[in-house]
């Protein structure tokens with residue numbers, strides 16, 4: 001087994017644990033590369049089937065290509081898709097002009113919380129990775145959230161030998177992180193190896209491309225001429241800039257992401 | 267990170283403030299593994315807080331940590347050397363966060379144990395050493411840090427080395443190296459330090475490249491715990507991860523504990539390129555079988571000729587992290603591989619204070635941070651192996667309420683107390699006394715032998731090549747004069763046991779099972795010794811002084827040290 005085989009095997013093991021343990025399970029699909037890799041892993045884990053719904057929390061500020069790609073892939077992969085928008089917040093005029101963190105909290109975190117409550121999910125699969133930023137590095141594979149989706153990161157049970165947390169009081173839910181142990185380069189190498197289709201936005205047009213995808217107003221492009229996965233891998237080997245440097249919510253202050261995530265952000 | 271490269275997980279442990287984070291920060295910095303934003307961010311935070319720069323800040327992602335100045339959880343960081351990629355797991359040393367340390371160490375293959383040269387060995391140095399032994403981590407280096415504070419003194423370094431070695435040896439953790447460093451000043455991290463010319467070994471970055479990765483589990487007996495059974499379409503797929511061994515289409519398999527036998531019909535896949543007819547340890551797979559019995563999660567698939575142990579009562583060593591004590595007559599949940607079963611503590615055989623190694627016999631409970639040897643009784647039979655035979659299926663966790671509160675390893679079914687140390691390969695064994703220590707005991711006015719802690723070394727095990735009063739090289743051979751069986755030690759590990767007459771001479775030195783150097787300096791000597799040995803074995807008396815005087819040099823690898831009294835050294839403890 002090589003490095004990618006091991007990562008894949010571990011992720012499949014985690015997905016199967018989640019499916020076995022949670023009656024009400026959903027997977028968050030942000031349309032980005034990481035969660036699209038997860039979708040692929042789920043198809044592998046369940047031999048071509050996807051035995052749980054995929055959830056997209058739509059802020060309505062997403063880049064239009066993302067929505068078109070989402071709808072096409074959902075059909076091709078034959079998956080059940082739940083699209084949810086925090087309509088009340090939007091009706092009340094929420095948007096990035098109200099402050100980035102405020103907007104993220106309302107449209108993403110609260111939006112997600114609404115889905116969890118509405119569908120009574122016990123398990124929610126998310127494609128975060130430890131190498132993305134500091135607070136994510138402290139995550140567990142199975143990470144408990146209380147009924148308000150808050151994360152008590154100072155008091156997490158140990159995760160020994162792939163014995164994950166599957167016991168918790170009713171009303172709480174578990175965030176499952178099957179690709180927590182992957183890094184950005186692993187993701188790209190796996191996409192290349194498995195030939196996984198991605199939204200076009202990752203590939204350069206007119207000398208620019210997206211390295212990380214979020215909402216249109218808060219996600220910047222980087223200078224790049226990479227038009228294939230192989231070229232992106234080459235480009236990443238030669239960069240020292242953080243992956244999320246283009247994501248405005250990370251840059252607000254030293255603890256921006258930690259605060260967001262404690263309140264339930266993905 | 268290059269995908270084809272080898273990856274090794276390392277955990278860094280040690281007492282709080284002894285410099286774990288500094289060592290890690292330094293390794294990241296010196297290997298240029300920090301993202302561009304990181305140093306600036308740390309400088310910004312340090313400035314905001316009006317504090318001097320610390321490498322540790324590179325690792326602390328949380329407000330609380332920076333406030334308290336302690337790292338609180340496992341972080342995974344990566345760096346690379348020419349040889350391979352490393353994932354470092356930062357295991358912090360504050361006592362209340364022991365469970366985080368365990369969580370990190372449980373996923374590591376090798377360990378760096380950091381000791382502050384100025385403070386010396388502290389409670390958590392010992393506790394962490396103990397837990398490494400319980401987790402089966404045999405590859406460890408001790409870094410004696412902050413050498414700048416003791417003027418890079420060789421003497422003090424040696425004193426710490428000796429004290430720690432005594433402690434760790436009693437736990438069967440044999441550090442492969444002791445490295446004097448100053449993490450903060452970067453001495454002996456990437457390059458050999460000119461402040462410590464007396465240290466002849468490698469600096470840290472070179473030394474870690476010498477850790478050898480575990481060899482595959484593919485060759486071990488097959489263990490395939492069922493994770494789930496799927497029926498999404500016409501196929502009835504048994505899914506799970508192979509924990510050890512190899513399985514092929516058509517193999518006859520045994521399903522335990524229900525004891526049913528069938529054959530593998532197919533190995534399933536989704537994309538065409540994943541189609542194979544052989545699967546092995548580490549893979550997450552799915553198979554169909556010829557006879558569709560009722561199978562369920564938790565059952566073990568093995569070959570018919572190499573079944574796991576099935577029992578409802580077994581002995582374990584465990585560490586307890588629960589808020590509530592571990593007690594008898596209470597219901598817990600045991601999770602072992604994919605099995606989950608109610609259990610209770612049938613007997614508490616021993617509770618060990620992890621820092622003093624004092625045994626509390628007849629204890630009625632184990633408290634937070636205690637290590638205990640207990641007998642567990644499960645409600646129904648479970649499948650497992652002894653930890654020393656198979657790590658993946660020989661360890662378990664205990665859930666109390668909603669949380670994992672303990673973890674441990676299965677040590678066996680029945681009490682079995684060993685009185686001697688031996689090298690073992692299947693039916694061949696050599697009883698060894700070469701790890702005994704000799705002291706001149708001042709209060710008694712004579713030389714006294716203190717026996718090493720009894721232990722069986724199997725092929726591949728690290729052996730204690732350095733003791734307090736002896737020091738063997740990393741490569742040598744141990745010949746048993748009585749039987750001619752010879753243990754081959756390479757890189758401080760037991761590599762093989764064969765008869766001397768089947769051995770081809772290489773340069774490495776020979777000792778006898780008592781630890782005496784055998785005076786073989788050339789191939790000619792070797793042949794002569796082999797012939798003499800043959801003669802000796804045919805003669806009536808198995809050991810004559812004449813033979814010993816001619817061939818053996820007892821003191822070559824030994825040094826007798828002075829000791830005030832023997833009492834302090836007698837170690838009662840055994841895992």
Ligand SMILES: Nc1nc2c(ncn2[C@@H]2O[C@H](COP(=O)(O)OP(=O)(O)O)[C@@H](O)[C@H]2O)c(=O)[nH]1
Pocket residue numbers: 280281282283284285286287288289320321322336337359411412413414415447448449450451
């Ligand atoms: N003088 C000296 N101080 C050091 C050295 N290494 C670490 N320190 C200091 O020791 C303190 C504790 O180090 P830290 O890495 O946070 O310890 P941890 O709690 O084990 O992670 C910090 O103030 C470091 O700057 C060293 O080699 N020399």
